[in-house]
Amino acid sequence: MSPGARGVCTVLLIAGAALSVDPRALAVAWLVLALAAASVGLGGVIVRFALVFIAPIALGALLINGLLHAPVPGDQWWSRFAVAAPAAMALSLRIAVIAAAFQLCFLPLIDGGRLITFLRTWRCTGRALVVTLGGVTLVAELKLRTRQVLESRLAQGLGAVTTWGALRQLPFVLLPLTVYMLDAAANRSDLWARRNLVERLERYRPSEAEPGFGAVSAAALVLCLGWLGVALWFR
Amino acid sequence: MSGRAQLGQSVTAVEGENFSGRSELLRLLANAPGTSVQPGHQADERQNAWLGIDAHNYLSGLVQTVGAELELHGIDDSDRRASVRSLLEPVGLSSLLARNPLTLSGGEQVVLALATATLATRDLLAIDCALEQLSPTVRSHALGVLTALGHAGVRTVLADNRLREFRSQVAVASAASLGAPEPRLRPPGLAAARLDDPPAAESIRLDDVTFRYRKGPAVLRGVSFTFEPGQVYFLKGPNGIGKSTLGKLLCGLIKPERGAVLDGHGRALRPWRSPGHTVGYHFQNPDLQLFSTSVAQEFASGGTDVVAAFGLQECLGAHPHDLPFVLRKRVAVAAAFARRRPWLILDEPILGQDDRTALELAAMLSRVAVGACGLIVITHSEWFRTLVHQARILRLTADGLTEEHV
Amino acid sequence: MAASDRRTQTDYLVLAVIPVGIALNVGLGAVVIALRLPIYLDAVGTILVTALMGWRAGIAAGVMSFLLAAVLVSPTYVYFVGTQAAIAVYVYVVCTRLGVLKSVWRVVVAGVGLGIVAGLVSAPVIVLVFGGASGSGRDLLTALLVSSGQQVLKAVALSGAASEPIDKTLQLMLAWSLLRSLPQRVLDRFPNRIGRSGV
Numbered sequence: 001m002s003p004g005a006r007g008v009c010t011v012l013l014i015a016g017a018a019l020s021v022d023p024r025a026l027a028v029a030w031l032v033l034a035l036a037a038a039s040v041g042l043g044g045v046i047v048r049f050a051l052v053f054i055a056p057i058a059l060g061a062l063l064i065n066g067l068l069h070a071p072v073p074g075d076q077w078w079s080r081f082a083v084a085a086p087a088a089m090a091l092s093l094r095i096a097v098i099a100a101a102f103q104l105c106f107l108p109l110i111d112g113g114r115l116i117t118f119l120r121t122w123r124c125t126g127r128a129l130v131v132t133l134g135g136v137t138l139v140a141e142l143k144l145r146t147r148q149v150l151e152s153r154l155a156q157g158l159g160a161v162t163t164w165g166a167l168r169q170l171p172f173v174l175l176p177l178t179v180y181m182l183d184a185a186a187n188r189s190d191l192w193a194r195r196n197l198v199e200r201l202e203r204y205r206p207s208e209a210e211p212g213f214g215a216v217s218a219a220a221l222v223l224c225l226g227w228l229g230v231a232l233w234f235r
Numbered sequence: 236m237s238g239r240a241q242l243g244q245s246v247t248a249v250e251g252e253n254f255s256g257r258s259e260l261l262r263l264l265a266n267a268p269g270t271s272v273q274p275g276h277q278a279d280e281r282q283n284a285w286l287g288i289d290a291h292n293y294l295s296g297l298v299q300t301v302g303a304e305l306e307l308h309g310i311d312d313s314d315r316r317a318s319v320r321s322l323l324e325p326v327g328l329s330s331l332l333a334r335n336p337l338t339l340s341g342g343e344q345v346v347l348a349l350a351t352a353t354l355a356t357r358d359l360l361a362i363d364c365a366l367e368q369l370s371p372t373v374r375s376h377a378l379g380v381l382t383a384l385g386h387a388g389v390r391t392v393l394a395d396n397r398l399r400e401f402r403s404q405v406a407v408a409s410a411a412s413l414g415a416p417e418p419r420l421r422p423p424g425l426a427a428a429r430l431d432d433p434p435a436a437e438s439i440r441l442d443d444v445t446f447r448y449r450k451g452p453a454v455l456r457g458v459s460f461t462f463e464p465g466q467v468y469f470l471k472g473p474n475g476i477g478k479s480t481l482g483k484l485l486c487g488l489i490k491p492e493r494g495a496v497l498d499g500h501g502r503a504l505r506p507w508r509s510p511g512h513t514v515g516y517h518f519q520n521p522d523l524q525l526f527s528t529s530v531a532q533e534f535a536s537g538g539t540d541v542v543a544a545f546g547l548q549e550c551l552g553a554h555p556h557d558l559p560f561v562l563r564k565r566v567a568v569a570a571a572f573a574r575r576r577p578w579l580i581l582d583e584p585i586l587g588q589d590d591r592t593a594l595e596l597a598a599m600l601s602r603v604a605v606g607a608c609g610l611i612v613i614t615h616s617e618w619f620r621t622l623v624h625q626a627r628i629l630r631l632t633a634d635g636l637t638e639e640h641v
Numbered sequence: 642m643a644a645s646d647r648r649t650q651t652d653y654l655v656l657a658v659i660p661v662g663i664a665l666n667v668g669l670g671a672v673v674i675a676l677r678l679p680i681y682l683d684a685v686g687t688i689l690v691t692a693l694m695g696w697r698a699g700i701a702a703g704v705m706s707f708l709l710a711a712v713l714v715s716p717t718y719v720y721f722v723g724t725q726a727a728i729a730v731y732v733y734v735v736c737t738r739l740g741v742l743k744s745v746w747r748v749v750v751a752g753v754g755l756g757i758v759a760g761l762v763s764a765p766v767i768v769l770v771f772g773g774a775s776g777s778g779r780d781l782l783t784a785l786l787v788s789s790g791q792q793v794l795k796a797v798a799l800s801g802a803a804s805e806p807i808d809k810t811l812q813l814m815l816a817w818s819l820l821r822s823l824p825q826r827v828l829d830r831f832p833n834r835i836g837r838s839g840v
Binding site: 116130133134136137138140141144145148149151152153154155156157158159172173175176177179180183184187188191192194195197200201204206207 | 283284287291295297303307309337355488509511512517518520524525527576
């Protein structure tokens with residue numbers, strides 16, 4: 001998809017989800033997004049998010065909003081929750097759809113290294129671009145260095161193989177990691193200043209060609225516009 | 236800056252021991268304004284590039300691939316692109332442009348950092364001990380490329396503790412002649428005699444061991460060898476071949492995909508069940524191995540003999556990360572010794588250490604090995620390997636582990 | 642170095658340090674989520690960057706880290722960027738300007754205050770976006786308050802003020818102990834507002 005279409009589709013999806021109140025429409029939208037995610041290998045991420053984050057929120061929303069409704073006299077105790085259920089479902093599905101749209105938009109870019117072009121298309125340049133790219137790279141680097149520090153401790157018989165054991169290592173692990181990263185940041189800033197890298201980044205154009213506005217982009221735009229229409233219609 | 240005037244046309248190495256002021260000199264030379272401005276380029280005081288021993292700090296941190304890193308530094312517009320590409324060849328980086336720099340081995344990162352530094356420099360490239368992490372072949376090739384670039388106006392000045400291994404390839408000057416600041420006080424050296432006896436070790440046998448990282452090609456393929464205690468083994472091989480991987484396997488940080496790790500009696504050892512107990516591992520980068528806010532705390536669980544043996548008495552109260560690299564490395568190596576493991580793997584223990592310290596460390600390794608401990612040293616330094624009597628030299632290649640007989 | 646050089650150096654330093662805050666927030670946040678721990682640990686980076694580089698850099702680190710975490714960890718982070726901004730401002734005012742980071746007890750008190758502020762700032766977001774639910778054990782407290790007749794916004798704010806301080810105090814203590822443990826060699830490279838006033 002072209003970066004422009006990608007951004008517009010994401011905005012349309014989020015707008016539609018924010019405006020929609022019908023849990024069935026939202027459920028269908030989520031399913032479509034999950035399938036689209038599966039087609040690019042991200043199906044597991046979307047589903048895992050729904051199970052790990054959305055399900056507890058749905059339960060919590062059901063509980064709280066159910067309690068907000070006065071019980072109907074003569075009805076079962078759970079009737080108040082039955083009344084709250086559609087709203088709680090709509091709320092949870094809304095979050096799920098927005099989340100899926102967000103993840104579908106950005107995750108392929110980060111994995112594929114096409115983030116720079118996308119950000120530039122959407123006017124994220126200059127300092128914001130540097131900080132975003134730096135953040136993305138550093139998140140991956142922190143993961144690597146954490147593993148290396150844990151390995152170093154393990155290698156000297158100081159660490160632990162279990163996750164709880166690894167957690168107890170946190171204070172010992174955080175010191176070298178933080179020192180390392182702050183030192184590296186100071187060195188890096190010196191490097192950027194010395195080599196004009198921030199200015200070079202402004203002029204840098206990735207050699208990997210970005211897909212233009214093609215059939216996929218057009219189809220996605222049509223679908224997303226349709227979704228927005230559906231959301232507004234059923235409001 | 237009189238020092239710059241003394242520099243020859245291509246590659247000059249600054250001779251000197253640790254604390255003799257070489258790093259400060261290189262920094263002075265690299266900060267000095269450039270003497271030539273190419274037409275079409277902006278006049279910029281920052282004409283010089285600097286590359287330190289922690290080469291991974293000299294990658295931009297803004298892009299995700301090797302190719303993008305080179306493009307960001309302007310390889311496509313550079314009149315040096317052919318030279319820079321040839322710099323990448325010995326480690327295969329010219330065909331690995333889609334690799335994430337984070338996944339490169341230490342030596343590969345140094346080569347990439349050197350390539351980008353070369354692209355970034357107009358006049359002077361200062362390299363502070365970064366080449367110590369390269370295998371002799373790669374280093375020789377790199378020096379050849381830098382020498383050739385000298386004719387294109389790029390001068391290189393470097394400091395390297397393994398200078399004796401490549402003196403013939405470079406011009407050599409003393410730090411004093413180039414205007415180095417006053418040398419600092421040298422800390423105490425190593426004293427092998429002060430080390431207590433380490434615990435006795437048993438043999439470790441690798442039996443047809445194969446290992447690959449997730450979704451990758453096999454790094455170790457059918458490796459079989461028996462490590463006997465009371466020996467110092469030197470492990471050598473090209474950058475990125477899997478020396479560290481072999482070490483991690485012995486230590487128990489990773490599990491072989493196939494094959495077994497056995498003890499002297501043929502029983503399964505399974506070091507991955509309790510990593511770091513039979514075989515300790517000191518990694519190349521000391522900064523990720525210093526966990527305390529004082530040097531004394533690093534030795535809290537024992538090792539007063541090690542502190543004395545490594546000449547660290549004077550820095551016991553210091554914050555380990557406040558020490559210069561030379562001493563941080565020494566503290567990390569000493570801390571590994573202090574854990575008292577029967578087997579110890581040392582990855583580049585003389586990184587950043589001058590010849591005098593290397594000699595002292597070699598004496599210490601010999602003494603430790605005689606006490607029935609087992610030592611495996613990974614190093615690129617051919618000279619260091621000759622210092623330990625009766626050391627056994629192992630070469631790791633794509634075909635496996637073989638012993639070299641001198 | 643000329644004064645203009647020094648200004649540019651600090652500019653570059655800010656650009657390089659903000660990603661450190663981002664990485665710490667995202668990394669630590671992801672770890673506790675993976676381990677199902679009842680804490681967040683997702684603001685340690687913000688606190689650190691604010692202490693070293695000031696409130697503007699702190700806000701940038703906090704906001705950017707939550708946007709990135711929204712992609713890499715959980716999209717629910719995106720709604721709480723305001724809380725991160727509030728954390729940065731609070732840390733700057735209370736900890737750097739007022740210098741409360743001088744003893745562990747002051748840190749604890751500051752942490753409780755931070756938790757209350759974070760809980761209050763997040764409450765409207767939780768009500769508007771999540772219908773009052775946070776997906777954690779705190780929902781039980783919210784439900785209890787609601788069932789006793791409290792308005793949902795007030796219930797969420799109160800449950801936040803009760804539960805957040807524990808997490809935020811932990812985070813502030815962690816950041817404080819990290820700052821105290823940093824070597825002088827590293828601290829010297831930063832404008833370092835906290836270091837100057839003595840941590």
